[in-house]
Amino acid sequence: MSFPMQDEWYPVAMLSDLHRQGRDTLLLGQPIHAARDPNGIPIVTTQNGQHLVTIERFGHLWTSLGTPRKDLFSIPEADQPGRTLVDVGVVRVKCSPLRAVENFLDIAHFPFVHTDILGAEPHTEVENYQVEIREDSDEVWATKVKFFQPQAAKSAEGGITTDYMYRVPLPTCSVLYKTCPPRPAEWDVICLFVQPLTEELCDVWPWMALFDDETPLTDMIHFQQLIFLQDRSILENQLPRRLPLDPGMEVPTRADMTSVAYRRWLKRHNFTYGAQLVAK
Amino acid sequence: MTEQDHLEDVFTIEGTLNHSCFVPWIKRHAQKLGLRTQFISINNDTIDLNVYGPPDLVDALEMGCLLGPIEVWVQELKRVSTSATTAGPNA
Numbered sequence: 001m002s003f004p005m006q007d008e009w010y011p012v013a014m015l016s017d018l019h020r021q022g023r024d025t026l027l028l029g030q031p032i033h034a035a036r037d038p039n040g041i042p043i044v045t046t047q048n049g050q051h052l053v054t055i056e057r058f059g060h061l062w063t064s065l066g067t068p069r070k071d072l073f074s075i076p077e078a079d080q081p082g083r084t085l086v087d088v089g090v091v092r093v094k095c096s097p098l099r100a101v102e103n104f105l106d107i108a109h110f111p112f113v114h115t116d117i118l119g120a121e122p123h124t125e126v127e128n129y130q131v132e133i134r135e136d137s138d139e140v141w142a143t144k145v146k147f148f149q150p151q152a153a154k155s156a157e158g159g160i161t162t163d164y165m166y167r168v169p170l171p172t173c174s175v176l177y178k179t180c181p182p183r184p185a186e187w188d189v190i191c192l193f194v195q196p197l198t199e200e201l202c203d204v205w206p207w208m209a210l211f212d213d214e215t216p217l218t219d220m221i222h223f224q225q226l227i228f229l230q231d232r233s234i235l236e237n238q239l240p241r242r243l244p245l246d247p248g249m250e251v252p253t254r255a256d257m258t259s260v261a262y263r264r265w266l267k268r269h270n271f272t273y274g275a276q277l278v279a280k
Numbered sequence: 281m282t283e284q285d286h287l288e289d290v291f292t293i294e295g296t297l298n299h300s301c302f303v304p305w306i307k308r309h310a311q312k313l314g315l316r317t318q319f320i321s322i323n324n325d326t327i328d329l330n331v332y333g334p335p336d337l338v339d340a341l342e343m344g345c346l347l348g349p350i351e352v353w354v355q356e357l358k359r360v361s362t363s364a365t366t367a368g369p370n371a
Contacts, residue, residue, distance in 0.1 A: 278349070
């Protein structure tokens with residue numbers, strides 16, 4: 001097997017829940033085992049005993065089946081003192097890993113799927129925003145995104161217009177920066193780390209770095225799990241099951257600019273595991 | 281919707297354009313959106329065309345063309361508005 005996506009980093013376990021007995025799982029269809037060695041060091045091995053490269057970052061263990069061309073991305077905001085770092089857990093979703101990321105980037109669905117939480121009718125319009133593929137970092141960025149939300153975060157009281165930035169640093173990872181209700185000058189950071197098990201099955205590991213001294217950790221986790229479970233029923237029923245890179249069947253609109261940029265970026269790098277190449 | 285609600289824009293598409301498949305693809309996508317198009321020039325790295333129709337649907341054609349079929353890489357799509365006219369280009 002040799003294809004561009006094998007040289008990228010993927011999350012395969014939550015560090016706080018990784019033990020000696022480990023976890024049997026899949027990565028891009030390949031069986032792997034993630035565990036701690038007798039010294040407590042996280043390791044990932046293939047079926048034939050080959051040790052894979054690893055990184056411990058953002059509360060998770062990351063690995064790659066190939067040779068990553070660069071270090072795992074950084075999130076400088078996550079190192080700011082005073083943030084609560086939240087391991088949300090894992091949600092298994094019967095969908096393409098690329099579909100899971102694309103759904104995370106889609107603002108227009110908020111009023112209809114996350115009704116009265118992340119959106120509400122009649123506030124359905126997505127105002128114009130900016131999208132670019134940044135050449136220096138080779139990442140997709142959407143900035144100046146604004147959307148009215150009845151309850152933007154567990155710490156929010158009442159509806160607010162929320163500012164967003166979206167970032168795609170890896171084919172199956174997205175980082176969302178959004179208005180921090182208790183500290184409007186700062187961004188809350190919410191990440192979606194997706195482990196591609198197969199082309200149509202993935203484990204999703206949300207992770208957050210928030211300024212919130214009030215909300216109990218359990219409530220923050222439950223809030224994010226509620227949001228993602230609302231998405232899961234949509235994701236598992238989308239057709240075609242794989243993410244189309246040819247928009248022949250779907251008609252993207254201006255509100256889908258981030259999705260279009262994400263798909264263009266995937267196409268440019270030949271990141272096609274979980275994608276449908278030709279419209280059927 | 282009246283004719284005044286329609287746009288007439290020129291799209292200049294640049295990139296690695298497999299025009300033998302991309303031009304029919306653009307025509308099909310535009311037809312699906314109910315837009316009228318008129319191709320001005322076609323070559324391996326640039327396609328120029330007039331697009332005529334409602335603004336949201338012209339936007340949708342722009343989004344579709346930016347992605348395009350898998351054989352095509354669109355590096356850039358420049359869009360220039362021309363004055364709205366009462367009769368758009370021929371289909």
